Amino acid sequence: MRAASLIIILAALPLAAADAPAPSPDFPDGYRDWRHVSTGLIGPHAPAYAVNGGFHHIYANPAALEGYREGRFPDGAVLVYDLFEAVDKGGDVTAQGARRHVDVMVKDSRRFAATDGWGYAEFAAGERTPRPGIAASQDTTCHACHQRAAARDFVFSGLRD
Numbered sequence: 001m002r003a004a005s006l007i008i009i010l011a012a013l014p015l016a017a018a019d020a021p022a023p024s025p026d027f028p029d030g031y032r033d034w035r036h037v038s039t040g041l042i043g044p045h046a047p048a049y050a051v052n053g054g055f056h057h058i059y060a061n062p063a064a065l066e067g068y069r070e071g072r073f074p075d076g077a078v079l080v081y082d083l084f085e086a087v088d089k090g091g092d093v094t095a096q097g098a099r100r101h102v103d104v105m106v107k108d109s110r111r112f113a114a115t116d117g118w119g120y121a122e123f124a125a126g127e128r129t130p131r132p133g134i135a136a137s138q139d140t141t142c143h144a145c146h147q148r149a150a151a152r153d154f155v156f157s158g159l160r161d
Contacts, residue, residue, distance in 0.1 A: 023111050023112065023119060024119065024121045025078075025105075025106040025120070025121040025130075026121075027104070027121075027128040027129075027130075028061070028078050028104055031059045031082075032082075034060055034061050034062075034080070035059065035060050035062075035065055036058070036059055037058040037059060037158075037160060038057075038058050038158070038159075038160045039058070041054070041055055041056075042054060042056065043086065052083060053085075054083055054084050054085045054086040054097070055083070055084045055085075055086055056081055056084075058080065058081055058082075059079070059080040059082065060077075060078070060159075061076075061078040061079075063075075063076040063077040063078070064077035064078055064079050064107075067107070067153065068155075068158065068159035071152070072153050073153050075108050075110075075117070076107065076108070077106070077107040078104065078105070078106050078107075079104070079105040079155065079157070080102060080103070080104055081102070081105075082099070082102050083102070083103070084096045084097055084098065084100060085097030098125065099125040099126070101124055101131075102122070102125075103121070103122050104120070104121045104122075105118050105119070105155070106118070106119045106121075107119075115142070115143040116150075118146065118154055
């Protein structure tokens with residue numbers, strides 16, 4: 001009887017794993033002390049402005065710095081995209097405004113095997129819990145877009161000189 005119950009439980013495990021939500025990276029506390037990789041500005045003329053408009057600062061932990069230098073990111077690499085509003089200060093000056101959100105990419109080949117080793121999360125300003133739905137749609141939303149950078153291990157940014 002015990003053996004039959006164990007077989008049924010073990011047989012159901014792959015089904016439960018298939019129905020489980022995709023894992024989500026944790027909020028990277030202390031990322032502003034990491035290496036600043038670059039800053040960009042998505043302005044009102046860009047198609048992505050409505051969702052991602054503003055100043056975006058990219059930070060990399062030590063493993064991600066190694067990835068930038070080597071061309072392949074090792075497990076443990078974490079990249080942070082810190083997005084702030086762009087505020088017009090009267091013609092000639094555009095200043096950084098309020099934080100919009102924080103996006104995170106984590107390289108873990110086992111945990112995120114379905115998305116070429118990368119896990120993605122988005123955190124609303126001031127939140128430490130990922131926005132719902134991002135983990136479940138990593139392959140169709142985040143990673144689908146990052147396919148354009150497959151030759152660079154799915155990372156758009158480059159390490160500035």
